Amino acid sequence: MNKVSKSLLIFFGTLFLVLGVIGVILPLVPTTPFLLLAAYFYGRSSITLNNWLHNNKILGKYISQFKQGHGIPLKTKVKVLIILWSSALYSIFFVINSLVISVVLLIIFIAVSYYILSLKATDVSEET
Known part of the structure; x- marks a missing residue:
């Protein structure tokens, strides 16, 4: 993998990590989908960052619960997509x-949306 690709993957992993941490603090911002996206990007770019995220005392539990088949609440998926597309459209237009x-950003957000929509949805109204 070239340095540019690795840097971009780490950048997006860190971006979604920050959004996931914000989700831990703010109740309206979802946590699990952002941390899963961070794990996805870290998993393709940095073994060290990926291991750190999975073994983190606070953040790792969100990923392990998902891996155990708990999925993501439907409300959380909807919130993530709304936040994702609001920020994408704002960025593209303003x-x-x-x-x-703008086209590259749009392609990235379509891919991220596809990934989020492909995740198992649960009936649980609480975010895990």
Whole structure:
């Protein structure tokens, strides 16, 4: 893997990690989907970061609960998609001035949305 690809994967892993940590603190922001995305990006870029995330006392439990088949509550999936697309559309229309970067961002958000939609949904209203 080249340095640029690895750096981008680590960047997105860290971005979703930060969003996951915010989700631990703020009740309206989902946690598990963001941490799963961080684990996905770290898993493809850095063994060290991936192991740290999975073994973290606080954050690792969200990932292990998901791996045990608990899934993600449907309400959480909806919240994640709303936040994801709100930030994507805001960035594309008001922040980014480059068509190329906007298209790349759009492709990334479509891929992330596909991944979130492919995750098992549970009936539980609480986030795990």
